Amino acid sequence: MPEMIMPPPQAEQISENVYRLEQGFVRFFLFIGEEKALLVDAGFGGKENLKELVASLTDKPVQLVLTHADPDHNGYLAEFEQAYMHEAEFPACQEIAQSAGTELCALADGDVINIGGRFFEVLHVPGHTPGSLAFLDRVNRIIVTGDLVSSMMPVFLFGEGRDLDAYLRSLQRLSAMKGSFDQIYPSHGVFPLTSDYVDKMLTAANKYRAGELQAQDPPMPLPAKMYMDGDVGFYF
Numbered sequence: 001m002p003e004m005i006m007p008p009p010q011a012e013q014i015s016e017n018v019y020r021l022e023q024g025f026v027r028f029f030l031f032i033g034e035e036k037a038l039l040v041d042a043g044f045g046g047k048e049n050l051k052e053l054v055a056s057l058t059d060k061p062v063q064l065v066l067t068h069a070d071p072d073h074n075g076y077l078a079e080f081e082q083a084y085m086h087e088a089e090f091p092a093c094q095e096i097a098q099s100a101g102t103e104l105c106a107l108a109d110g111d112v113i114n115i116g117g118r119f120f121e122v123l124h125v126p127g128h129t130p131g132s133l134a135f136l137d138r139v140n141r142i143i144v145t146g147d148l149v150s151s152m153m154p155v156f157l158f159g160e161g162r163d164l165d166a167y168l169r170s171l172q173r174l175s176a177m178k179g180s181f182d183q184i185y186p187s188h189g190v191f192p193l194t195s196d197y198v199d200k201m202l203t204a205a206n207k208y209r210a211g212e213l214q215a216q217d218p219p220m221p222l223p224a225k226m227y228m229d230g231d232v233g234f235y236f
């Protein structure tokens with residue numbers, strides 16, 4: 001990957017105990033519970049200290065979880081003593097974790113994270129990566145989906161570890177659950193998205209599979225083509 005300079009993360013409050021952290025083209029989240037705070041993803045990384053920024057927002061202990069371990073999601077991993085993710089993502093974090101002494105801890109489908117008065121169900125939704133996770137907060141009707149769903153920013157489905165069949169199954173599973181959430185918190189593109197974007201992505205992925213989407217040149221140098229269906233699409 002070419003050397004990229006990213007701006008430092010900027011925190012923006014979404015609701016009383018929720019922040020989104022925007023760093024260039026990637027977004028991550030901080031949910032503050034009564035017992036602890038849950039940091040979902042760790043940005044692209046850079047010289048600044050993410051822990052200091054998070055400490056300015058909450059005095060609760062912080063648990064880091066990753067939707068997946070692409071470099072725009074695990075960038076500040078080395079600042080943390082522990083990082084939770086699906087074990088299929090461990091290999092992508094091993095090098096950083098070993099040099100920083102970060103302990104990699106496994107999350108599995110069906111786990112529940114309790115931050116005190118607020119619960120997140122862990123869903124294994126592979127496809128974009130083998131160990132992609134989503135985090136469902138049924139009470140507040142929010143789901144954090146990493147790179148599974150996005151608008152105005154195509155999902156990366158080319159290259160090692162990507163799996164269209166798994167991706168379709170994951171979208172089908174979320175589609176069957178969409179009565180459980182109103183808002184999708186994606187890592188890229190438009191924020192937030194309504195729950196019907198799961199079906200928009202599913203329709204687009206099925207159209208891609210059927211050869212119904214036009215190959216376009218991507219707006220940046222990528223070894224892939226861009227396939228759009230309205231405001232959703234993919235790089236393949």
Ligand SMILES: [Zn+2]
Pocket residue numbers: 026070072073147187188
């Ligand atoms: Zn991403």
